[in-house]
Each structure stands twice: as structure tokens, then as C-alpha cells.
Amino acid sequence: MSRLDEPRTARTQVAVAGARAVTAEMLSDQPRRAVIRNALFASLVFLAIAIALLGLLALIADSIVKGWSAFTPELLTNGTSSFPANAGLHSAIIGTLWIIGFVVLLIVPIGVGAAVFLEEYSNRDSRLGRLVEVNIQNLAAVPSIIYGLLGLAFIARGTFDLGFVVLTASMTLALLVLPTVILAGREAIRAVPPSIREGSLALGATRWQTTRHQVLPAAIPGIATGVILAVSRAIGETAPLIPLGAATFVTYDPNGPFSEFTAMPLQIFSWVKQSQPEFQALAAAGIVVLLALLLALNSFAIVLRNRYEQRW
Amino acid sequence: MASRDIAASGSRASVESRPRLGAASPRHGEKVIYLLLAACAVLSVVTTTAIVISLVVPSIEFFDEVSIATFLFTTDWGPTFTPPTFGVLPIVVGTLGVTLWAMLFAVPVGLGAAVYLSEYAGRRTRKIVKPILEILAGVPTIAFGFFALKFITPTLQDVWPGHFLGGPPLIFSALAAGLAIGLMIVPIIASISEDAMSAVPHGLREGAYALGATKARVATRVVFPAALSGIVASIILAISRAVGETMIVLLAAGNTPNLTFSPVESIQTMTAFIGTTATGDIPTGSVIYKTVFAVALLLFVMTLLMNLLSIRLVRRFREVYE
Numbered sequence: 346m347s348r349l350d351e352p353r354t355a356r357t358q359v360a361v362a363g364a365r366a367v368t369a370e371m372l373s374d375q376p377r378r379a380v381i382r383n384a385l386f387a388s389l390v391f392l393a394i395a396i397a398l399l400g401l402l403a404l405i406a407d408s409i410v411k412g413w414s415a416f417t418p419e420l421l422t423n424g425t426s427s428f429p430a431n432a433g434l435h436s437a438i439i440g441t442l443w444i445i446g447f448v449v450l451l452i453v454p455i456g457v458g459a460a461v462f463l464e465e466y467s468n469r470d471s472r473l474g475r476l477v478e479v480n481i482q483n484l485a486a487v488p489s490i491i492y493g494l495l496g497l498a499f500i501a502r503g504t505f506d507l508g509f510v511v512l513t514a515s516m517t518l519a520l521l522v523l524p525t526v527i528l529a530g531r532e533a534i535r536a537v538p539p540s541i542r543e544g545s546l547a548l549g550a551t552r553w554q555t556t557r558h559q560v561l562p563a564a565i566p567g568i569a570t571g572v573i574l575a576v577s578r579a580i581g582e583t584a585p586l587i588p589l590g591a592a593t594f595v596t597y598d599p600n601g602p603f604s605e606f607t608a609m610p611l612q613i614f615s616w617v618k619q620s621q622p623e624f625q626a627l628a629a630a631g632i633v634v635l636l637a638l639l640l641a642l643n644s645f646a647i648v649l650r651n652r653y654e655q656r657w
Numbered sequence: 658m659a660s661r662d663i664a665a666s667g668s669r670a671s672v673e674s675r676p677r678l679g680a681a682s683p684r685h686g687e688k689v690i691y692l693l694l695a696a697c698a699v700l701s702v703v704t705t706t707a708i709v710i711s712l713v714v715p716s717i718e719f720f721d722e723v724s725i726a727t728f729l730f731t732t733d734w735g736p737t738f739t740p741p742t743f744g745v746l747p748i749v750v751g752t753l754g755v756t757l758w759a760m761l762f763a764v765p766v767g768l769g770a771a772v773y774l775s776e777y778a779g780r781r782t783r784k785i786v787k788p789i790l791e792i793l794a795g796v797p798t799i800a801f802g803f804f805a806l807k808f809i810t811p812t813l814q815d816v817w818p819g820h821f822l823g824g825p826p827l828i829f830s831a832l833a834a835g836l837a838i839g840l841m842i843v844p845i846i847a848s849i850s851e852d853a854m855s856a857v858p859h860g861l862r863e864g865a866y867a868l869g870a871t872k873a874r875v876a877t878r879v880v881f882p883a884a885l886s887g888i889v890a891s892i893i894l895a896i897s898r899a900v901g902e903t904m905i906v907l908l909a910a911g912n913t914p915n916l917t918f919s920p921v922e923s924i925q926t927m928t929a930f931i932g933t934t935a936t937g938d939i940p941t942g943s944v945i946y947k948t949v950f951a952v953a954l955l956l957f958v959m960t961l962l963m964n965l966l967s968i969r970l971v972r973r974f975r976e977v978y979e
Contacts, residue, residue: 458693458698487901487957488897488956520704574795583797643791
């Protein structure tokens with residue numbers, strides 16, 4: 346474009362101006378209908394993004410308004426109670442912390458291990474690699490309540506027979522969010538350029554030394570993003586915990602892997618189901634606390650991802 | 658350091674006799690690590706197998722007591738009543754109805770938002786709005802359930818035009834739950850479709866503009882078909898999310914098995930049945946326990962088929978550039 350704008354000879358200038366005029370005339374000669382349709386389409390897509398953002402903002406604003414009266418320090422310090430004035434999130438927060446602690450202990454080594462295996466060790470066309478890949482895709486689409494039934498049949502009862510305790514919830518949620526960690530981990534590992542591996546291998550490092558000292562450190566931001574997104578999903582999930590006993594009336598704080606559990610979304614769920622309006626305010630306030638936590642985690646993960654996206 | 662020296666001298670020795678490309682020492686540690694990593698990867702296969710076993714075994718026992726034809730083709734669902742009835746159709750229809758309302762909302766809004774972000778928004782707007790949508794994808798389902806029950810339902814009741822589609826929605830309605838699910842899956846559709854649209858090469862757009870096409874025409878006739886595989890994938894993923902969603906329907910759609918596509922009535926979905934019935938205290942081996950797993954098996958098969966269909970369609974519509 347800049348080349349055309351440069352005045353050269355008078356003849357070129359006249360020719361360029363003429364061509365411009367002809368083109369402009371042709372373009373403006375579009376039928377009126379097309380012009381209207383074009384404007385209509387533009388306003389429709391703008392309306393769509395506005396509806397999406399406003400709907401989600403309405404959700405947040407509505408919870409804040411409805412929960413306003415229940416925002417007191419006691420919301421975080423009171424335990425479970427059947428009287429709204431004494432009810433709070435304390436036991437539920439402790440329960441969530443225990444559950445998520447064990448979820449992290451489970452998903453980080455297993456998720457990263459699986460991602461490393463699929464990217465660094467298995468041949469893309471090997472039967473095992475492809476089987477695992479299709480499997481992970483399918484697992485990511487299984488409804489979360491079905492993981493709850495899996496936990497009920499094999500972890501709470503059956504093979505592990507742990508009963509309805511913190512560790513049961515952690516194992517069930519870990520299985521649910523593992524595909525997220527594995528997929529993010531694979532992407533992060535794939536983004537490390539092969540030249541780094543080749544350099545390391547050429548210096549005599551073994552495959553594991555290369556992975557451990559070169560590939561994994563370079564992939565840490567991507568893996569961390571995946572882990573944070575997985576953790577935030579695990580914190581917000583309610584459905585898979587319902588078949589696991591979901592003893593929402595735990596009157597003491599959960600205190601270890603084999604303690605009975607409650608969790609923030611479960612506590613909120615049981616408040617929503619109560620009829621008194623005070624419990625509805627508590628539920629709304631609980632949702633705001635949960636939202637603040639999850640949106641902060643997700644923002645952190647996405648900032649992390651965008652920041653380290655293109656380093657090579 | 659020491660191990661590297663040993664490796665170096667070992668390889669030198671082998672070069673002198675005969676070129677050998679393998680490791681100089683047996684490296685048992687590497688094999689142990691390989692096995693550990695393989696075990697991590699195989700865990701996903703084990704999980705799938707465990708899901709299938711945990712669903713299929715009680716279901717087989719269930720179908721010993723209730724015939725498959727009764728289960729799939731009769732229209733009375735009351736497994737907790739006396740005498741119990743086991744016609745699963747009402748809750749399947751309930752699930753499909755809620756999914757339909759959700760998709761009627763989410764597909765136009767999600768695709769419109771994707772077109773806006775990919776074709777209309779300036780670079781700076783897009784850099785702000787897209788992460789916001791992705792962050793909002795992390796809103797927990799319990800929040801959407803509460804929003805459906807306490808905001809969408811009262812609002813719908815206020816603005817409902819008379820007896821349109823059978824009158825204003827009840828306190829629990831398929832429509833309120835469907836709209837909340839729709840709002841929940843808009844970010845999924847918008848985000849994945851936008852990725853697909855942005856990946857369409859600029860040359861295609863410029864070619865169309867050079868031929869005198871308007872922006873709307875370029876978006877609908879050039880970018881949309883070229884990004885179809887990603888768009889289809891996002892919609893199918895959204896459908897399977899809607900079908901499997903539990904908390905929103907549990908709170909806002911009621912729990913009345915009801916063979917109707919009516920948006921204003923209370924219905925029960927398959928997930929809501931599982932959520933209300935499987936509360937941890939159901940005795941293993943009882944008929945109701947087996948019923949829960951049979952319904953879950955049907956749900957699992959539905960989402961699995963959709964996922965396989967999605968993989969297929971994506972492969973079929975994929976346009977490869979360069």
C-alpha cells in the first residue's frame with residue numbers, strides 16, 4: 346500500500362487515482378439489500394456476545410445482591426447448623442481444603458506421568474498410545490455424576506471399601522479431572538522444541554534425564570495451568586459427591602483422609618434446598634465465596650498461560 | 658557427573674570394536690521409570706474399564722428382573738413407587754427437552770459470539786473479552802442452578818406472554834433449567850468455535866473481499882464452512898455437557914417424571930433421577946440401586962455415542978490448509 350501512495354510520476358498518480366475511483370464505484374454499487382443485511386448481521390453477532398457476557402454478569406450480580414445480608418465474618422467461622430443464624434461455611438471450607446489437597450497429590454504425579462509417557466515415550470502410532478489417547482478423549486466427555494457412581498461402586502464400597510470419607514471424594518474427583526491435566530500437560534510438553542531434546546540426548550543424557558532436566562522444566566507453566574484449571578473444576582463440582590454419601594450435616598471439621606466429609610458446593614446445595622429465606626441468603630453468599638475463589642484461580646491460570654504461551 | 662563419564666568411556670569402547678547405538682549400560686532405572694510412566698497412562702484405560710464394569714454389572718442384574726423392552730419402550734417411570742414401574746422414556750424425554758432448550762439458546766448466542774470475536778472485534782477487544790469468557794467457563798454448576806431457580810424462573814414468570822406454549826413456567830420448569838444450561842455452555846461453544854474460525858487462513862477472506870463480498874457474506878459463506886469441523890465439535894461437546902448436567906436440573910427442573918417436551922412444566926432428567934436417588938445410603942444389590950446404574954449406563958452410552966460421532970464428523974469436515 347505504501348508503495349502505491351508514493352508519488353512517482355504524474356502518469357502513475359493519475360492511473361492510481363483512476364483505478365481507485367473505479368474500484369470504489371464498483372464496491373458502492375452493492376445492492377441495498379446486501380448493505381442492510383450486512384449491518385443486520387453485524388448487530389446480531391454483537392448482540393450475541395452482549396447476551397453471553399450480560400447473562401454471566403447477571404449471575405454474579407444476582408448472587409451478590411441476594412447474599413448481601415449474609416456477608417458477615419460468621420459466614421466463614423460458623424460451622425454447619427440447622428439454624429440460619431448459626432450456620433456458616435467453616436466445616437465446608439475445611440472439608441474442601443482436605444479433599445483438594447489429596448486431589449492435587451494424586452493428579453500432579455499421575456497426570457504429568459501420563460502426559461510424559463504419551464509424548465516422550467510412546468510412539469504416536471503404537472497401539473497402547475492410541476488406545477490411551479481415545480480413552481482420555483472419551484473420559485473427558487463422561488458426565489460427572491457417573492464418576493460419582495464409579496466412586497460409590499469401587500471406592501466407597503467394593504474394591505477399596507473406604508466408606509464415605511475425604512479420601513473417597515479425593516480419588517473420585519481426581520479421576521474426574523485427570524483428563525484435563527493430561528491434555529494440558531501433553532500440549533505443554535509438545536510445545537518444547539525437539540532441538541532441546543536432541544541437544545540433551547546428543548550430550549549423552551538418557552531419555553529420563555532429558556525429560557527430567559530439559560523438557561519438564563520448560564513445560565512447567567503449561568502444566569501448572571492445567572493443574573490449576575483441574576483444581577478449580579474439582580472445587581466447584583457437586584454432582585459426583587452426591588452418590589458418595591455427601592454427609593452435609595457434618596457438625597465437626599473434617600480432620601484427615603479418613604474423616605467424614607462435606608464440601609463448599611455441597612453445603613450450598615443443602616442450603617438452597619431449605620425453605621427459609623435466611624438459608625437462601627446464606628446460599629447466595631456461599632456462591633459468591635465459591636465464585637470469588639474459582640474465578641481467581643481461573644484468572645491466574647489463564648494469565649499464566651497467555652504469559653508463557655510463546656516462548657520459543 | 659560420574660555416570661556420564663562411565664557412559665562416555667563405555668561408548669568409546671564399543672565404537673572401537675563395532676558401532677553400537679544402544680545404551681552403554683543396562684540402565685535398569687530407565688526401565689523402572691518407563692514402567693511407572695506407562696502405569697500412569699494406563700490408569701485412564703483402567704478408569705474407563707472400571708466405569709464400564711461398575712455400570713454394566715448391576716445393569717445386567719437389573720435386566721434380569723426388568724426386560725429391556727419394558728425399560729426402553731414403556732412410558733411409566735416410578736421405580737420408587739409400589740408397585741414400581743420401569744419405563745425410562747419420561748426421563749429420557751425430560752433430558753432431551755432440557756438439552757433442546759439449552760441448545761436453542763446456546764448455539765446462536767455461542768456462534769454469534771464466536772463470529773464477533775473472530776471477525777468483528779478489534780485486536781484489543783478480543784484480547785480482553787476472550788479470556789473473560791474462558792474465566793467465566795469456570796463458574797460452578799451450583800451457581801447456575803441457584804441462578805436458574807431464583808432469577809431465571811421468576812423473570813420468566815413475570816414476562817411470560819399469557820398462555821404462550823401452555824402458560825407461564827411453574828416454579829420448576831424445563832425451560833428455566835435449559836436456559837441456565839445454555840448460558841453455562843455458551844463459553845464452550847464460543848471459545849472452541851472462535852479458535853476454529855481464527856485458524857482459517859486470511860487468504861480465503863481476502864479472496865472473498867476482492868470479489869466484492871460483504872463482511873457478513875465472508876463470515877457466513879467463507880469462514881463458517883471452513884471452520885465447520887471445529888464448530889461441529891464444539892456443539893457436540895456442548896450437547897454432551899447439557900445431557901450430563903446434574904445440579905442445574907436438580908435445582909430448577911423439578912423431579913417429576915413427565916413425558917412431555919413442554920417447556921413450562923416440571924420434569925425429571927436422567928441425571929436428576931440419579932442425583933436424587935443415589936444418595937449414598939442406597940443398599941448395594943437392591944432393585945433401586947440397580948435401576949440407578951441402568952439409567953447411568955444408558956446416559957453413558959448416549960454421551961459415548963455422541964463423542965464417537967464428534968470424532969467422526971471432525972475428521973470428515975476437517976479442512977487442511979498448507
